[in-house]
Amino acid sequence: MVVVVDTVSATPLRPRHPEKVNRPDALSPPKPDWIRVRAPNTRGYADTRNIVKENGLVTVCEEAGCPNIGECWDKKHATFMIMGDTCTRACAFCNVKTGMPGPLDPREPAHIAEATFKLGLAHIVITSVDRDDLADGGAGHFAQTIRAIRARCPNTTIEILTPDFLRKEGALEIVVAAKPDVFNHNLETVPSHYLTVRPGARYFHSVRLLQRVKEIDPAIFTKSGIMVGLGEERHEVLQVMDDLRSADVDFLTVGQYLQPTRKHHAVMRYVPPDEFAGLEKVAYTKGFLMVSASPLTRSSHHAGDDFARLKAARASLAR
Numbered sequence: 226m227v228v229v230v231d232t233v234s235a236t237p238l239r240p241r242h243p244e245k246v247n248r249p250d251a252l253s254p255p256k257p258d259w260i261r262v263r264a265p266n267t268r269g270y271a272d273t274r275n276i277v278k279e280n281g282l283v284t285v286c287e288e289a290g291c292p293n294i295g296e297c298w299d300k301k302h303a304t305f306m307i308m309g310d311t312c313t314r315a316c317a318f319c320n321v322k323t324g325m326p327g328p329l330d331p332r333e334p335a336h337i338a339e340a341t342f343k344l345g346l347a348h349i350v351i352t353s354v355d356r357d358d359l360a361d362g363g364a365g366h367f368a369q370t371i372r373a374i375r376a377r378c379p380n381t382t383i384e385i386l387t388p389d390f391l392r393k394e395g396a397l398e399i400v401v402a403a404k405p406d407v408f409n410h411n412l413e414t415v416p417s418h419y420l421t422v423r424p425g426a427r428y429f430h431s432v433r434l435l436q437r438v439k440e441i442d443p444a445i446f447t448k449s450g451i452m453v454g455l456g457e458e459r460h461e462v463l464q465v466m467d468d469l470r471s472a473d474v475d476f477l478t479v480g481q482y483l484q485p486t487r488k489h490h491a492v493m494r495y496v497p498p499d500e501f502a503g504l505e506k507v508a509y510t511k512g513f514l515m516v517s518a519s520p521l522t523r524s525s526h527h528a529g530d531d532f533a534r535l536k537a538a539r540a541s542l543a544r
Contacts, residue, residue, distance in 0.1 A: 241322050242488060244315045251491035253484045259498055260481060260520050276343050281336060304350040304386070304525040305337050307370055308363045312354035314425040318413065318452065320485035321354055329359075329366055334373035341378050348529035349374060350409075352386035355425070362388060364396035368403035382406040382532060384448075386524055389431050397434060401441045407476070407532060408438045409448035409524060412469070415461035422455055422490060436472035446514075446535055450478035450524050453504075456493040462504065466511050476515040476535055477508050480522035496520065514538040 240246050311326040312319070330336075341349050351370055356363040371383055384407035390396040401408070416428040435447050449469055453462065462479075469477060479501065484492050498520060505518035515535045517527070 241320075242315070242486070244323055245486075245488035248488050250487035251484070251489065252487065253492035254495065256483075257495050257497075260483070260495060273344065276340055304352055304528075305340070306352050306354065307333055307337065308353045308356050308366055310354065313357040314355040316413070316425070317422050317490040318455070318482060318485075320489070326354065326356060326358060329363075334366070334370040335377075337370050338373040338377035341374050341381055346378070346381055346529075348382045348384065348532050349378075350384045350386060350525040350528050352525075353388060355388040357391075357425075360393070361396045361399060362390040362393035364390060364393065364399040367400045371400075371403040371405055382529075384409060384525070384528055384532065386411065389426055389434055391425075391427065391430055397437055398441065401438055401445065404442070405445065407446045407448055407528075407535075408435075409450075409476075410434055411450045411478075411524060412465060414451055414455050415457040415465055417461060418455055418457060432468050432472050435469070435474050439473045446476060446532075446539075447472075447474045448476035448478070448524075449474050450480065450522075452480055452482035453496050454482040454492050454494050455490060463507065466508050466513075470511050470513065475513065475539070476531070477513045477517075478522050478524055478526075479504055479508075479516075479518035481520040514542075 306321075308329060309326045311322045311324045313323075313326065315323045337351065351367070351374075353363055353367065367385060367387065371385070374381060374383055383405045385400065385405045386409040387400060389410065410431060412428065412431050413426075414422045419426060419428050431449075435449055438445055438447050451462065451465055466477065481496055481501075482490075482492055484490065501518040501520060501522075505516045508516040508518065515531060515538055517531060
């Protein structure tokens with residue numbers, strides 16, 4: 226055995242997921258062909274990456290290791306992650322760093338707005354880490370970012386993907402008052418898996434959060450998503466659909482869970498494409514205006530095109 230002692234680095238590197246370091250490896254089955262994607266290497270990808278870096282921005286595309294980053298960045302689509310790159314939660318599925326975040330950057334809303342302008346985005350998605358350390362959970366920062374984008378890019382539609390604002394009284398109202406076009410909050414998994422997959426969250430609080438958005442402002446589209454392949458049963462997925470429809474959620478996404486590292490929750494099963502197609506059909510029969518279900522579906526994948534279809538679906542109901 227060889228022991229290597231680092232006598233060069235002034236500060237030892239902190240693990241990305243300190244709470245998972247001592248966990249045994251969780252082994253997943255080999256990836257099937259339908260889940261594989263090409264490595265990003267296009268000119269459009271490089272241009273988007275440069276704009277992100279020049280403005281000192283964080284994207285969930287990078288932090289969460291999204292498999293669609295090559296396709297989206299080539300088209301100059303990016304999902305910006307505000308309030309830093311460090312999350313106060315430690316979900317078993319997520320690759321975002323865990324720890325105590327730094328202070329908010331008051332210039333960030335303006336930088337997001339400028340990047341939106343430079344990329345020429347017709348539709349932008351803004352998400353964030355969980356900020357349980359803040360009194361409002363970061364709701365005010367979300368609102369400031371929405372207003373900054375509206376001022377710089379008045380024709381851009383805005384979709385937000387928020388944390389649950391658990392135990393943050395009045396936070397949701399602050400965000401809804403800024404009037405995003407789409408309010409997204411992901412349930413992530415079925416309720417029986419919350420203790421192992423999403424331990425810092427509460428399933429029915431998240432459902433109620435989405436319901437409250439519609440009660441406050443019925444004009445805002447609501448959206449939520451789950452991952453499959455974590456060991457859930459089909460009847461549990463169908464129950465989640467019913468719960469979301471009871472909260473009047475408009476748009477459902479269903480995608481395959483992919484394990485970021487061996488210290489994260491294992492993939493229990495790779496769901497084949499035909500099962501996703503079946504789930505999509507069932508979801509439409511339950512009354513969702515829009516459904517996206519496929520192995521590579523992610524919350525913000527094709528968000529702009531999906532928003533146009535979402536508006537068209539609502540308009541057709543009003544005729």
